[in-house]
Amino acid sequence: MAHNVFCARYKQEMEGLDEPPFDSDFGHKIYNNVSKRAWGEWIEHQKMLLNEYRLQPWTPQAQEFLVEQMNQYFFGEGAQLPKEYVPPSPR
Known part of the structure; x- marks a missing residue:
């Protein structure tokens, strides 16, 4: 049976x-x-984030950073992009 939630990011009922x-x-x-x-x-x-910041996900510092970013992404004002980030060009 599908588990539905009111999505914090999309503000609507979703799977x-x-x-x-x-x-x-x-x-x-x-x-x-x-x-x-x-x-x-x-x-x-x-x-x-892992690539841009060259994080090593097994380290406590990286894990803490990612949890903070995740919290902002879903429940805060949204995660910020790194200052030097350049999105990939469309193919």
Whole structure:
């Protein structure tokens, strides 16, 4: 059975994730408030952050930074792009 949520990013009822992305209170907050579509978009945004900032995701500092960015992306004013970021040109 589909899990529907009122998506914090899109401000509408949408299909939710199949399970919490991680086992914590924040993971459950995402599960209950973020759609599959918004989560997929976050994954792409996170890849850009990892590349632009050359983060090593196994380090506590990178994990803390990504959680802060994720919180802003879904529940704040949106995550900011790195100052030097240049989006890829369309193909």
